[in-house]
Amino acid sequence: MDRDEIEHYLNENGISYQTDRTNLTQDYTRNKIRHTIISFAKEKINPKAIEHIVSASEKLAEIDGYLENNIKIAYEKAVQYKIKQEAYEINIEKLRQEDLVIQKGVIRKIFEQLAGQLKDVEALHVGLILELSEKPVGKLLNLPYCILAVRGYHTITMQHNKPSERVENFPDERQVNQFREQMVNIPGDTLIPETNQILRTKLINYKKNMIIPRNGCTKWFDYDKIKNTVLIRTRKEGDYIQIDSVGSRKKIKSLFIDEKIPREKRDLLPLLADGSHIMWVAGGRMSEAYKVSEETKVILEINLDGGK
Template structure:
C-alpha cells in the first residue's frame, strides 16, 4: 500500500520539496494511517510534518482519550502536536447549522490557524476511496450537478471564511480495508469513534446502511465502480468546463462588477453551455456557488424572454435584470450605482431607416408600408405598428420629460407618463432610464415595462399608411 500511495502523491504532485505539511489526525484508522505513512515515507527528508487534532466537545471522556492518544503517537514519532477545542453543539445551535456542518467548519478553522502559526503550506487529510464513493452518492442524493458527481479531488484549494487552504488527500487511491490492513501489519493501534457507528448522521447512513447493503446484495466491488464512474464524469466535466470557459470569454462582458450577455447570442449555445455560463457568472459575482441552485439558473435563462425591466432577486444580494436584449447580473449595490451612468441623448428617428442609440447599444429600424393587404401584425414586444398619418412631429427616441403623456383608450382619454409609471410600479430610480418613442410630448411607445403603445396611433380599418418599428440589439445581424 505504501508504494501505491507514494506513486499517487508523485503523479498528482501532492508533496514537493521543502513542503511544511499539517496533518489532520482524529485518532481513527484513516488519519493514524496517514500520519504513520507520511512519517515513514518522508523520514530524513526536507519535508516537515505537524499534527493538528480537533476536540469537538461532543463525546466528553471518549474525546479526551482520543486527544491523549494522538498526542502520544506524535510524541513517539517526534511530530509537533496541536490541539483545538470547540463546543460544536453550542456553536451549531447558535449559528443554526447541523452538527455535521459545524464540525467540518471548526475543523477547517483549526487547520487554517495551525497552518498559519507553523508556516505550513499544505494540509493533509485522510479521505480514502470509501469516502470518495460515499461523497459521490451523497451529492447524487442531494441533487448535485455534474461537478458534485466527480468526487473528491487529490488536491484542492479551499476558500473558507478563515482564509485559503491547500488541501491534499494522499489516501484517495486506497480503501478502508487496505488502510486497516496496513495498520494491522505494523501492529499500529487506533481509536474508533463511537458516533461513526450511529446512524443519526447522513454520511453514516450512507456508509453503514446503503454502501453495506450494495456491497452485500448488488456488487461487492461497488466502491471501485462508483469511484470509477466519478473519474469518468470528471473527464467529461473538464471537457464541458473548457467549452464553457471559451464561450464565457466570447459572450460575457464585465464592467464595474456587472456581468452582461446578449440573450440572442447565448440562446444559440447548447443548453449545457448556457447553464454553465450562468453559473460561472453567479460564481464570479457571489464568490462561490453555495446556495446557488438549478432553479436560480433556470429563472435567469427564462428572464431572457420576459419584458424589459423585469428582474430577479438572487442569493448574496445579487440581481439579474432584463434590458434591451441584454441580461445584467451583479450585486444590487453595483447595479444601482451604475444605473444612471449613461443617460442617452435624444435622437431623431430616421423614417424609413435605422437609428442607433449608443448608450444602450440598440437601434430602431423603421419601414413605411403603403399596402396592408395580406400583412399580418403579430404581437411582439420588440416590434410595433402605427398609423403613420397620425404622427404630427419628428419622432424622437429619448427618455421621459415633464409633460409626457399617452392616450389610454379609443375615446381619447389620456394619462400622464408619471402616473402610468406609478400605476405600473416602475421603481422611481429606473424611470429616467426607460426608453420612449415620442411624438412631441405624446408617447407612442414605451420600450419595456409592458411595451405599451398609445391608443391614438394604433392601426384601424381606416389606416392607409403603416409605420413599422423594431427595436434590436446592435449585435444582432
C-alpha cells in the first residue's frame, strides 16, 4: 500500500493524521528518493514501479535469509573458536567445500565477531584472507580493526593483533637510543612515537600501467612478496637489504656506512622490516625484492608523514 492509498483509507474512515513537515523537503536522502526517483519511475517508466520494487525487495529478503542460514551452517562446520587464544580457526578444506559466496560470508561473520561491526571491511580484505589458503604456511595479513590472519598447515587463524611491547636489548652504549618495535597497521595509520611520524598504509589492486610514486616518502610494495608481519623498528644484528634484481644483499650496517649516515643517527632510523629483510629505510632506500612488477596483484602503499 502506497501513500496515496493510505491517505485515501484514512479520509474514507474519518481517521485524523499528522504530516511530518520534514517529509516534504528535499533535505534528506529518503525524501529525494521518494519525491524524485520514485515519482519519476511511476510517471515516466511504469505506474506500478513501487509494486515491482517492493516485490523485488521481498524476494531479495528471502534470498538473504537463505544465504544467512547456509553461512551459519558452513561456519559451524568450518570454524572453531579457541577460547585460550581468543582466535577463530578456519579449516581450509571444509571451507573450500562451500560455494564462494558462502566462503565470503563465513569470513565476514568472523570479522563482525572480532570487530563488532563490518564498517571499513571491504571485498578486498575478504578476498585476501581467502587467498591465504594458497600461500605458504606462516604468511600473515594485517587487517582493519587490528585483526591478524595467519596461514597454518591446514587452517587460517583470525584474531586480534597483539603488538609487541618489547624494547630491543641494544648493547650498553646504545641504551639511550632504544626504539620500541611495533607492528604496522595494514591498512591504517601507525604512529612512531620516537620520531613523531606516522606511517599511513593502504592496499590497492594493481592495474596495468599504473604510475608508481617517485617521491622519497611514498613507496609501493608488492604485498604478496611479504613473508612476515611488517614491523617498524630500528636495526638489529643480521639485518640486510636486497640491492638489485638478481638478489644481491647488503648488510644494513654496510649500507649506513656507504651512505655516510652519522654513527649517532644509525640506531634512530626507522626501518620497515619483514623479518631480517629490511623493506625500506623509511624516507630512504627501498629493497629491490618488493618492487611492483607486471605480476603484482596487490600493492601495499606506505606513506611516511611528518616527524622531527
